[in-house]
Amino acid sequence: MxxxxxxxxxxxxxxxxxxxxxxxxxxxxxxxxxVEATWSAVPGAAQRAELLARYGLDHGRFVLATIHRPENTDDAGRLSAILTQFAKLPLPVLFAAHPRTRAAAARHGLQADFDRLSPTGPLDHRTYLALASSARLLISDSGGLQEETTVLKKPLIVVRNSTERPESITAGFAHLVAPGPEISRLAHALIGDTGLPARLASVPSPYGDGRxxxxxxxxxxxxxx
Structure with missing residues (x-):
């Protein structure tokens, strides 16, 4: 070293x-x-409310989803399973589709499944954090979001084979699953757990105190x- x-x-x-x-x-x-980067990047209440209105969403009553990693987009079976599970979630899904995911859906013949979710285009970081802070559940294969979710105090389903951020899982914020029925099963359980938001709000981020x-x-x- x-x-x-x-x-x-x-x-x-x-x-x-x-x-x-x-x-x-x-x-x-x-x-x-x-931690401090997330605190400084999340927009204020007025802008968050404006974004919810723009997308026709209610605070705490939607799922924010993103998928972009090659392990999920380059495999037709995995991507098909993910899109199928998104359609089975019990709350409206705001699917912020990465260009790679959009192209992969077309390449794999999954355009109909992709379009059925009414995906939005990519979101800038501040907009994404604003929406994430208002969502009931996050689903993603993002690396950074596994850290940010511990600051936002939101549950996250991580759709990946493995993660380099085990602290988020140990702390109870993130849950690692493979593409398939486990996505919607776990989503139903997390959304149905009415005490979860309060419990997560009381858990310190494993990534520090913001200093x-x-x-x-x-x-x-x-x-x-």
Whole structure:
């Protein structure tokens, strides 16, 4: 390891570094800057309400979904299973379709299944976070959203084979599933759990308290001086 200091986002990351043989005195758990970045990027209540009205959605009464990873879009069977399950969800689905997903649906002969979901185009980051903060459930194969969901305090179904962010699962925010009936089964369970929003609201993000930037800057300043 060439770095003089290692700013580990989580305790688990620190353990991974120690297992690689990094000197413990060179590892500092700072938290992840995703926490403060998410706080600063989420629009205010007025803009969130405007977006809900634009898309014809009610707060807490819709599912926000995105799929874009090659493991899901390049496999016709997986993509077909995902689109089929989205159509079975108990709440309206706002499907923010990535260009790769749109092209893959056409290439695999799944255009009818794709169009049946009335997908929107891609969303910019602030718009996505605004809608995510108002959704009842998130479904995605995104990596960053697995961190952001712990800040937004929303349940997330991760449609992937594996995840590099196990902390989100351990904390109870994310749930890893493969394409297939488990998507809608789990979605029904999470949406039907009326106490879940309050429970998640009380769970600290495993990625820190929003002061990672300050800790990293202080560490760098102290080292340079």
């Amino acid at each position: 060439l770095a003089d200091w290692h700013c580990a986002p989580t305790r688990q990351d620190r353990e991974n570094l120690l297992n690689e043989g990094v000197d413990p005195t060179r590892v500092v758990v700072t938290g992840n800057t995703i 990672a930037s300050a800790r990293i800057a202080a560490l760098a300043a102290d080292y340079l001086h």
